[in-house]
Amino acid sequence: MSEGGRRLQEALLERYLADALSPEARRQVDAVLEASAADRERLAELRADSAAFLVQHPPGPLVARYEASQPARRRPWWVLLVPALAASVLVVVWQREDPFTVKGGVSLVLHRKAGDGSARVEPGATLAPGDVLQFEVKAAGDGYVAVLSRDGQGIVTVYHPFEGTQAAGYQAARPMLQAAIELDDVRGREDVYALHSREPFALDWAVAALKEGRRLEDVAPKDVTVEHVGFDKR
Structure with a gap:
């Protein structure tokens, strides 16, 4: 058809x-x-x-x-x-490769560094303090992306661009982001969010929403698509 x-x-x-x-x-x-x-x-x-x-x-x-x-x-x-x-x-x-969730959407995959390579982190996996993560963000086109996290204590961190206030430029042909982060010793559930838009966007609304315990999917501007992956840190 x-x-x-x-x-x-x-x-x-x-x-x-x-x-x-x-x-x-x-x-x-x-x-x-x-x-x-x-x-x-x-x-x-x-x-x-x-x-x-x-x-x-x-x-x-x-x-x-x-x-x-x-x-x-x-x-x-x-x-x-x-x-x-x-x-x-x-x-x-x-x-x-994994297909995007919907046309025009965004997909987030976490990778844990292991020796000289890396292993994909499945949603809901258990990780440990000191694990080093990289982020693979797939979107339907170029634009701007950001990666944010809310940990088990409700602390919000902008992982990409690290501690930034604006989304960073993004090329769909290069989905693996260069930045890598090392997990701290805060235990519990952590949710990582990927945001994508064709146009530049600020991150203040996203940081505020996560601090209030709200899902970014529910509050994101119309032109910003969101995907999130959770894991447990023990």
Whole structure:
């Protein structure tokens, strides 16, 4: 079908069907689906395609063939069950990048430095004081971004640009931000927020809202998109 009137990317709908989204991303997709008949129609088509695909290609033999062809680097079996004419192509695409939550939105991924490399931090993970984090912010286009945090004591910190009052310039082709931060010894839940806009914006409203314990998704200006990831520090 034509993509006219749709707001959700095809790959995102496929991940939604495969239950491969974070809880926050899934809530955002649900909200879009509720308001978009075109996206609901496409989702129904993909669900029907998926059912037909499983009838023709039972998962047991398909997974066995795939694992036999990838002995050194195993992939999650569920990526083989998404509706596609070329499932192996989707496997390659998914290991390289995550689709944005919605068109025009922003996605935040935390990475914990480990030796000479880094490991992705899953939402709700447990981290420790002294862990060093980097931020990967994906957005649909160039503009301005900021990364803020509210820790277990309610202390708000602007991580990027560090202690800044204005969002920093951003290039969509370079989603990994250069700054890295070391976690302090405040234990408890910490929420990290990524903000993106096509236009410059100040951060005073965001700092004030987080100090009051409010979610930035609920108070952000219309032209600023927000994504947040939480973790526990112990």
